[in-house]
Amino acid sequence: MGKLIVGVLLGWLLLAVALFVWLHHGHPPVAVADTPFPMEKTIVHVPLNARIDREMVKTPPIAVSDENLIAGARIYREQCASCHGLPGLPSSFGGEMYPDAPPLWQQHRNSKVVGVSDDPPGETEWKVANGIRLTGMPSYKKVLSDTEIWQVTLLLANADKLPPQVVEMVKQPLPPVNAAPVAVAKPAK
Ligand code: HEC
Incomplete structure (x- = not known):
């Protein structure tokens, strides 16, 4: 019995050493x-x-209204467009991530689906609220309110059938960060 335990322990030790060597020299x-x-x-x-x-909410708590879609468009421009792109304008670096940030305004080949418009809204809401670990997808639970997360979710869930004015809203350029003139200190003489 004693020999068996020593054997098993030795086996684990060898495995740990092999793993360490591979992580260090094996180019994973x-x-x-x-x-x-x-x-x-x-x-x-x-x-x-x-x-x-297991966890997704089956029925969205807010309705698909113009007001909610327009709010979703604003949130999307501010928080999501840099990685996921705009209608007709892919992100410059979203495709250079691993895993890549899928273009959420692209129509799927041979179907009318746009981005994640075929996913249940509860699935998208879960991903936006919780983020996806070890990918670039952030968790927005502490960045946006629950309502804001649902607004941007409903926007994406309806990306295949949005009123044209909402699509235009998504494409509007963001106001410049320093819209007000900035006082510049004069260099001391
Ligand atoms: C810093 C880059 C980045 C930002 C900003 C970002 N995402 Fe993502 N997102 C990702 C990446 C990378 C993935 C892919 C994760 C994976 O493959 O599992 C992803 C995945 C997703 C998915 C799942 C797509 C699918 O095909 O299942 C949704 C939905 C999504 N993001 C929505 C959003 C929304 C909404 C926002 C803004 C509130 C946002 N993302 C902001 C990088 C980002």
Whole structure:
């Protein structure tokens, strides 16, 4: 019995040493351009989807109204467009992330779906509120209010059938950060 325990412990120790050596010298993927681990996407997405299925809210607490869609458009421009792009204008770097930030205004090939308009709103709301670990997707729980998260969610859930004025709103340029003239201190003589 004693020998068995020593054997098992030794086995674990060897495994830990081998793992350390591989992490140090084995060139595991760390750069965005590296080849992913085998089955990396599946390993990450199975638990993520299971969790979302369990936790997502089935019925949105707010209605799809012009007011909510326009508010969603403003939030999208401010918080999301840099990574996920605008209608007709992809993000300059969203495709250079790993995993990439999917373009949320692009129509899917051979279908009318735009971005995530085919996902249940509760799934999108979960992703926006909680973020997606080890990807660039932030958690907005402490950045936006619950209502704001639902407003931007409803915007994306209806991206395939938005009134044209809402699409125009999404594309409006943001006001400049320093809209007011900034006082510049004169250099001392
Ligand atoms: C810093 C970059 C970044 C910002 C800002 C960002 N996202 Fe993301 N987002 C990502 C990345 C990267 C992914 C892909 C995650 C993955 O593959 O699992 C993602 C995934 C998503 C998805 C899931 C897409 C799908 O195909 O299932 C949704 C929905 C989403 N983001 C919505 C938003 C919304 C709404 C905002 C703004 C409130 C936002 N994101 C802001 C980077 C970003």
